[in-house]
Amino acid sequence: MPTETSIPVSSPVVYSATSAVGICSQLLRIDSSNYGSAGGGDESKVAEYIMALLRSVGYEPTVLESAPGRANVLLRVPGTDPTLDGFLVHGHMDVVPAEADQWSVDPFCGDISDGYLWGRGATDMKDMVASTLSTLLRWKEHGTGPRRTMVFAFVADEEADGIFGSGWLVANHPEWFTGVVAAISEGGGVPVEARHVDGSVRRFYPVSAAERGIAHMTLRATGASGHGSRPDADNAVTHLIDALGRIAHHAWPIALIPASRAFLEGTTRALGIAADLSTDAGIEAALRDIGEDLRGDVRPSSRCSANPTVLRAGYKVNVIPGIAEAEIDVRTVPGTEDALLAQIDLLLGSRVTREFISNQPGISAPLDSVWFSAIAAAIVAHDDTAIVLPYCLGGGTDAKAFAKLGIVCYGFSPLGQDPDGRTGSGMHGINERVPVVALQIGAAILESFLTEV
Ligand SMILES: [Zn+2]
Numbered sequence: 001m002p003t004e005t006s007i008p009v010s011s012p013v014v015y016s017a018t019s020a021v022g023i024c025s026q027l028l029r030i031d032s033s034n035y036g037s038a039g040g041g042d043e044s045k046v047a048e049y050i051m052a053l054l055r056s057v058g059y060e061p062t063v064l065e066s067a068p069g070r071a072n073v074l075l076r077v078p079g080t081d082p083t084l085d086g087f088l089v090h091g092h093m094d095v096v097p098a099e100a101d102q103w104s105v106d107p108f109c110g111d112i113s114d115g116y117l118w119g120r121g122a123t124d125m126k127d128m129v130a131s132t133l134s135t136l137l138r139w140k141e142h143g144t145g146p147r148r149t150m151v152f153a154f155v156a157d158e159e160a161d162g163i164f165g166s167g168w169l170v171a172n173h174p175e176w177f178t179g180v181v182a183a184i185s186e187g188g189g190v191p192v193e194a195r196h197v198d199g200s201v202r203r204f205y206p207v208s209a210a211e212r213g214i215a216h217m218t219l220r221a222t223g224a225s226g227h228g229s230r231p232d233a234d235n236a237v238t239h240l241i242d243a244l245g246r247i248a249h250h251a252w253p254i255a256l257i258p259a260s261r262a263f264l265e266g267t268t269r270a271l272g273i274a275a276d277l278s279t280d281a282g283i284e285a286a287l288r289d290i291g292e293d294l295r296g297d298v299r300p301s302s303r304c305s306a307n308p309t310v311l312r313a314g315y316k317v318n319v320i321p322g323i324a325e326a327e328i329d330v331r332t333v334p335g336t337e338d339a340l341l342a343q344i345d346l347l348l349g350s351r352v353t354r355e356f357i358s359n360q361p362g363i364s365a366p367l368d369s370v371w372f373s374a375i376a377a378a379i380v381a382h383d384d385t386a387i388v389l390p391y392c393l394g395g396g397t398d399a400k401a402f403a404k405l406g407i408v409c410y411g412f413s414p415l416g417q418d419p420d421g422r423t424g425s426g427m428h429g430i431n432e433r434v435p436v437v438a439l440q441i442g443a444a445i446l447e448s449f450l451t452e453v
Helices: 020-028 044-056 126-142 166-172 236-249 258-270 280-289 337-348 370-382 399-403 436-452
Strands: 062-067 070-077 086-092 116-118 150-155 180-185 192-195 201-211 213-222 305-313 323-332 352-360 387-393 408-411 433-435
Touching: 020 044, 020 116, 020 126, 020 436, 044 070, 044 126, 044 150, 062 166, 070 126, 070 166, 086 126, 116 436, 126 150, 126 436, 150 166, 166 399, 180 370, 180 399, 201 258, 201 370, 201 399, 213 236, 213 337, 236 305, 236 323, 236 337, 236 352, 258 280, 258 387, 323 337, 337 352, 370 387, 370 408, 370 436, 399 408, 433 436
Parallel strands: 086 150, 086 180, 180 408, 201 387
Antiparallel strands: 062 070, 070 150, 116 433, 192 201, 201 408, 213 323, 213 352, 305 323
16 A cells, blocks of 8 residues: 555645545545436445555455445454444445536545545545544554454445445345444534524534434325316326325424434533423424524424425326326434324325335434443543534434344544634535544544444
């Protein structure tokens, strides 16, 4: 392996090829775009890079291919205390595609400028993959390692439901996760600053301890096909849009699970906000008062949601089609799945049926656990002003697949605070970038956690 990277930098600083920044830069230069059902993905080049890096220091990783080009890299590192439960660190190697003409840099440049490392995947999640790899290299360098046995899974296909990655591993190679009881991956550990009512700044590190479920559905309305001039027709399109209108305008009630409640209690207390979380109005007020940056994922995860996203019907203006279809993206607060489906059926009415495209219940991990305590301790060790709080992720990650094995999953892909106030941005958007200093501190936080947990 080279000892230094050739990252084009605007500063004279040279980053070691084995540092988190150097590794992340090299990962960002490998295009691992995942087009989902529209064109698939290919993580093989990232997998080759990771395999070579790990082998160069004496690890013996394994590649498991779920399909041509769809590689997953697995590594088991024995702990010094065999009586401790096993632990999983998983990170996805794929990225969402980038529309290069909208970016101000090449999305696969991996360059550093203005204090940022730029490229698709810089915040989702080649940053954490790099921090994980740098920890593994430093363990070898210093002849150390984890206390508990750790499984490292660098997986394919997270950006398209994990069919070739986490889902495939759990279904086909569960033996890799024998003895594992807890896991971390993306979904938290990134600092968010907010102002106390006295004007001073507080720094929070939300850590995901739950995820809403995903219930993607196809809706289908049927009616009498016929001439478009016919009055009072039994019209499939009308049946469908009536149902969609009811769904789109339904006000889903507040449903706070313990992680969401702990987040609101912790943030309002730390910011000096008087909050009454015993009523829906009080919860709404708290969500408003903690500010936009902290609300982020917390507002969506405080209730279920259902958004119409796809419509299919008809082929000619004077022909009434016999079938009209739509797809809706439904997200469920953990534990509300049955009530949600009953409500959806009421809203659909008698003329529209539903069928799941994907149905993955929400997950939640204990808040009062050695895992959460160790996460908080690792963050505080590098930022003694940190306020570490659990929250519920509004979207979904590979954690849903690993949770099926009984593994409790936390979202902890740490970054540090950039002293000049830079923050990571562009996730799934344009000009994705991570502050260099944030990545360096994040790698140190992750190394502390993985070494000490
Ligand atoms: Zn991701």
